[in-house]
Amino acid sequence: TYGVLVTSSITKGKITAIDTKAAKNAPGVLDVLSHLNKPAAPGYEQAGGSPMKIFYTDEVFFNGQPIALVVADTFERATYAATLVKVNYEKAAFNTDFLKSISNPSAKKLQGQPPYVRGTADAYKTAEVKIEQTYTMPIETHNPMELHGIIADWRTNDQVTVYAKTQGVKAAQATIANVFKIPQENIQVKSEFVGGGFGMALKTWPVEIATVMASKHLKKPVKLVITRDQMFTMVGNRPSAYQKVGLGATKDGKITGITHTAFGQTSTYENFTEGVVNMTKFMYDSENVNTNYYVVPLDLSVPIWMRGPGEATGAFALESAIDEMAHALDMDPLEFRMKNDPEQDPQKKLPFSSKNIKEAYKLGSAKV
Structure with a gap:
C-alpha cells in the first residue's frame, strides 16, 4: 500500500x-x-x-x-x-523573518552556546589594524x-x-x-x-x-x-546564519584579537543548535578571543546538520575575515595564516595529536 x-x-x-x-x-x-x-x-x-x-x-x-x-x-x-x-x-500570527528578528530587540533569542572569553573581550578594537565584517547565509536544503x-x-x-x-x-x-x-x-x-x-x-x-x-x-x-x-520542509536543512567577525592584528600580521558573534535559526517547537563558533576558539593563535552564539526560534520546520555541520558555517565567516585582514595588511593570505598557525590548541592548552596544515598550505599553493 x-x-x-x-x-x-x-x-x-x-x-x-x-x-x-x-x-x-x-x-x-x-x-x-x-x-x-x-x-x-x-x-x-x-x-x-x-x-x-x-x-x-x-x-x-x-x-x-x-x-x-x-x-x-x-x-x-x-x-x-x-x-x-x-x-x-x-x-x-507567525514569524518567519530571520534577519528582521535579529535586529528586533523584542524578538525571542536563545543562547545557543555559553559565551566564551579567552584573554580580553573585543581586544581587536584597539589593534593597529582591524576589520569588522558581517556574513550572512540563507537556508540550504537537502x-x-x-x-x-x-x-x-x-x-x-x-x-x-x-x-x-x-x-x-x-x-x-x-x-x-x-x-x-x-x-x-x-x-x-x-x-x-x-x-x-x-x-x-x-x-x-x-x-x-x-x-x-x-x-x-x-x-x-x-x-x-x-x-x-x-x-x-520535512527533512531539515542547513539553518540561516548571520555572523559578525571583528579581527585585529599588528602591522606585521600578528593576530591580537578575534570576536565572533553568530545567530542561527531554529524552530519554535524543537531547539536546534550547532557548533558555529567552535573553530574560532582554536584555529588561529591569539591570546584574545571571544565568541557568542544565539538561535532565533521561527515558525519554520526544525533544521538539521548538513554536510558539514555548523563548523562549516562558522569557517565561512572566519576564513572570509582572515582573507579580508590579509588584504588590509597587504599580505599574502597563506603567509598570514601560517604566521598565525598555533603550535598547540589555544583553547585547551594541549598539543595537537597531529597537525600538518602548513604542509597542506604549501602543497596546495604549489599545485595551483
Missing part, C-alpha cells in the same frame, strides 16, 4: 476540522490517518520525548507540516485522494535526486521491519521502540543503500513515524516517498 501526506496550508495556528469523507470514499483508499483517529503511540503520551508528535496534536507549527496521511492500494489513488481532504484552521522515503511493515506480535533512508540504523530502531514502547529486538531497520544522506538521514523524522503508525493501524506494509516540494 502507498501513503501520501496532506500538509498544512497555514504557517501557525490550530486545525479546527478535517473532512476526510470524500477521500475515504475514493477508489482504493484504505484509510486516512490524522490526530482524529491516531493509533496508539504510548511514547507520545509521556511528557518530554519527541517535540513533534505527529498526528497527536491539532497545533500547526509551520507551513507544510504533515497533518494527515492517505493510504491507498496505488500511489496514484493515494495522491488523488489526498487532494480531497478538506481542512479548516484557526490562524495565528535535495539529492533520491527523495526521502520509508517502507514500514508492522506484523503480528509487534514485529516491525522498516526499510529506511537512514545513516543510523540503531538510532532509528531506538526511536521507533521509544515511540511505540516495544522491545528494540522486535524492530529490524534495513538501510542497505544510504545514498545521499547529507545530514537529513541522521534523524528519524515524524513522517517516518507516521508511516509506521499507518502500518500498525492497517496491518499492512506501507510505503511513503515524500514529494520534491516536501523535501524543503
Whole structure:
C-alpha cells in the first residue's frame, strides 16, 4: 500500500476540522490517518520525548507540516485522494523573518552556546589594524535526486521491519521502540543503500513515524516517498546564519584579537543548535578571543546538520575575515595564516595529536 501526506496550508495556528469523507470514499483508499483517529503511540503520551508528535496534536507549527496521511492500494489513488481532504484552521500570527528578528530587540533569542572569553573581550578594537565584517547565509536544503522515503511493515506480535533512508540504523530502531514502547529486538531497520544522506538521514523524522503508525493501524506494509516540494520542509536543512567577525592584528600580521558573534535559526517547537563558533576558539593563535552564539526560534520546520555541520558555517565567516585582514595588511593570505598557525590548541592548552596544515598550505599553493 502507498501513503501520501496532506500538509498544512497555514504557517501557525490550530486545525479546527478535517473532512476526510470524500477521500475515504475514493477508489482504493484504505484509510486516512490524522490526530482524529491516531493509533496508539504510548511514547507520545509521556511528557518530554519527541517535540513533534505527529498526528497527536491539532497545533500547526509551520507551513507544510504533515497533518494527515492517505493510504491507498496505488500511489496514484493515494495522491488523488489526498487532494480531497478538506481542512479548516484557526490562524495565528507567525514569524518567519530571520534577519528582521535579529535586529528586533523584542524578538525571542536563545543562547545557543555559553559565551566564551579567552584573554580580553573585543581586544581587536584597539589593534593597529582591524576589520569588522558581517556574513550572512540563507537556508540550504537537502535535495539529492533520491527523495526521502520509508517502507514500514508492522506484523503480528509487534514485529516491525522498516526499510529506511537512514545513516543510523540503531538510532532509528531506538526511536521507533521509544515511540511505540516495544522491545528494540522486535524492530529490524534495513538501510542497505544510504545514498545521499547529507545530514537529513541522521534523524528519524515524524513522517517516518507516521508511516509506521499507518502500518500498525492497517496491518499492512506501507510505503511513503515524500514529494520534491516536501523535501524543503520535512527533512531539515542547513539553518540561516548571520555572523559578525571583528579581527585585529599588528602591522606585521600578528593576530591580537578575534570576536565572533553568530545567530542561527531554529524552530519554535524543537531547539536546534550547532557548533558555529567552535573553530574560532582554536584555529588561529591569539591570546584574545571571544565568541557568542544565539538561535532565533521561527515558525519554520526544525533544521538539521548538513554536510558539514555548523563548523562549516562558522569557517565561512572566519576564513572570509582572515582573507579580508590579509588584504588590509597587504599580505599574502597563506603567509598570514601560517604566521598565525598555533603550535598547540589555544583553547585547551594541549598539543595537537597531529597537525600538518602548513604542509597542506604549501602543497596546495604549489599545485595551483
